Amino acid sequence: MKMELIQPFINAADAVLSQMLQSSTTMGNLTMEEEAYRRKGVAAQIWLTGDIEGRIVIDLDEETAIRVASKLAGATLPESDALIRETVCELANQIVGNAICTLNDLGFQFRIHPPVIHTSETGATSSEDTEALVLCFDTESGAVYMNMALRYGKKRSHLAAAASL
Amino acid sequence: MEQFAPVKRKDGQPVRYLVVDDSVFARKNLARIIETFGGKLIGEAGDGKTAITEYDRLKPDIVLMDITMPQMEGIEAAEKIVQQHPEARIVMVSSVGYQENIVAALQRGARHFVQKPVKPEVLYEVIKYVLGDDAAVASAAGAGD
Numbered sequence: 001m002k003m004e005l006i007q008p009f010i011n012a013a014d015a016v017l018s019q020m021l022q023s024s025t026t027m028g029n030l031t032m033e034e035e036a037y038r039r040k041g042v043a044a045q046i047w048l049t050g051d052i053e054g055r056i057v058i059d060l061d062e063e064t065a066i067r068v069a070s071k072l073a074g075a076t077l078p079e080s081d082a083l084i085r086e087t088v089c090e091l092a093n094q095i096v097g098n099a100i101c102t103l104n105d106l107g108f109q110f111r112i113h114p115p116v117i118h119t120s121e122t123g124a125t126s127s128e129d130t131e132a133l134v135l136c137f138d139t140e141s142g143a144v145y146m147n148m149a150l151r152y153g154k155k156r157s158h159l160a161a162a163a164s165l
Numbered sequence: 166m167e168q169f170a171p172v173k174r175k176d177g178q179p180v181r182y183l184v185v186d187d188s189v190f191a192r193k194n195l196a197r198i199i200e201t202f203g204g205k206l207i208g209e210a211g212d213g214k215t216a217i218t219e220y221d222r223l224k225p226d227i228v229l230m231d232i233t234m235p236q237m238e239g240i241e242a243a244e245k246i247v248q249q250h251p252e253a254r255i256v257m258v259s260s261v262g263y264q265e266n267i268v269a270a271l272q273r274g275a276r277h278f279v280q281k282p283v284k285p286e287v288l289y290e291v292i293k294y295v296l297g298d299d300a301a302v303a304s305a306a307g308a309g310d
Contacts, residue, residue, distance in 0.1 A: 019282045073193070074166075086190040093188065093233070094281045097260025101280075104263035112261060114187065114233055 004106070005052060005150050006133060012098035013137055013146055020072060020091065021139050028136035028143065037132060040145055041065055042085055043118035044092035050110025052103065054150035057118055058092035064142030071141060089115040095146070110153070169289050171203025171303045172296065174226060179205040180292070180300060183225035185216040185242070186258070187234040191281070195229055195258065198285045202292060203303070213237030213245075220246045220253065226299075227292060230275070232259035232266060240270050247274030254295050258283060 010027065017025045041061035048054055060068060062079065069087035070077045077083055092115045100112055132149040172180055182204050184195045189211075196206045208223045210216040214237045220228060228246070232239040243255045257270045260281040267278045276295045279288050293302065 016282055019284070069190075072190070074197070083190060083193075086188055090188045090190040094260040097233075097262070097281065100261055101263040104265065112233060114235060 005103070006148065008099040008102035009056065009095065009146065009148060010135065011102065013095045013135070013144070016091070016094045016098055017137055017139055017144060020094070021068065021141055023140040026138045028138045029134075030136070031134045033132040033134050033147065037147060037149075039118055039120070042088045044085075044089040044115045045118045046092050046096045046115045047113040048096075048100075048110050048150070049113070049153070051108040051153045052110050052150055053153045054148070056092065056096050056150075057145075057147040058088060058095060059118075059145040059147060060088060061142065064144070067141040068139075068144075085117050089117065091144075166197060166201050167285060169202050169285070172289075172293055172300050173203065173303050174296075175299055175301065179203055180227060180296065181205050181207045181223070181225045183208045183210065183216070183219055183223055183228045185210045185213070185219075185228060185234070185239065186231040187211045188231070191231065191258075195283065198283060198288060199229075201285060202289055204292075211235075213239055213242030216242045217245050217249075220250065224250075226254065227295065228253065228255040229258045229279075230255055232257060232261055232270070240266070240273055240275070243270065243275045244273035256288075256291055256295060258288075 014025050040059045042065035043057050043059040045055055045057045065084050065088055066077060066079060069084040072087055073083060096112060132147055135146045137144045174180055182199050184192050184206060186192045192209050199206055207225055208219045210219045212234045230239040230243055239257060246253050255275045257275045257278045262278060262280040270278055277291045279291055
């Protein structure tokens with residue numbers, strides 16, 4: 001995965017988490033995931049189609065998700081509250097939306113699909129052209145994981161191939 | 166959350182808002198922000214189609230509208246509302262704030278655009294700007310009026 005695709009998502013996650021949680025955020029571990037994606041807790045997934053294709057998953061363990069949602073709601077939420085999943089979806093929506101603004105300014109065009117809660121324990125295995133990168137952001141409320149598996153869309157791939165001839 | 170000097174309509178009543186977003190979290194968050202402006206939430210919708218019927222029914226002073234939504238996206242809903250109600254004041258509130266989207270929204274009838282995550286102080290200034298002479302900012306001392 002090219003750095004030009006990754007950096008806007010890192011910047012967006014840092015900015016959105018810092019603003020929403022009103023605290024500083026530091027980037028922790030960065031790993032490549034070769035095995036099938038394994039959900040950590042409450043996970044929201046967003047698909048992109050167009051010049052860039054793939055998916056982003058924002059994943060928080062249960063306790064962190066409750067802390068984050070409770071902080072944003074201004075009240076302690078019970079573990080089962082639907083608002084916890086809604087909060088993680090909106091967090092994903094805002095991170096991906098902000099990153100897309102930057103990528104659009106760089107000339108990439110695509111469609112962002114509404115976030116969906118990732119309910120299965122595991123996801124698709126990464127492949128050579130959609131290797132998954134997992135970034136961990138440490139916040140005062142706990143760790144927020146961003147799992148990205150993106151690749152250039154067919155149109156962009158053809159342009160890149162033609163340019164290399 | 167910070168409190169702002171209340172923005173009231175010319176008749177002294179609170180500004181009436183319709184909030185349109187498919188995310189319950191986002192709607193609740195906007196409702197809390199509106200409260201700090203002294204505004205009144207009179208309706209909510211989770212998609213563009215419902216937003217149109219709710220606008221017809223409620224005739225709010227301001228609509229805060231998301232873009233990416235199921236059934237009908239916010240820009241299309243804004244256009245349809247403005248076709249029927251040219252006086253409608255619609256502010257798009259979305260995380261997908263890139264140039265094309267902003268231009269499309271403004272060309273199709275939205276009055277302004279606010280990027281998510283919403284900064285209350287930014288939305289406050291936008292609301293005052295969009296309401297223009299149809300609203301007045303009450304003194305902070307009159308916040309409880």
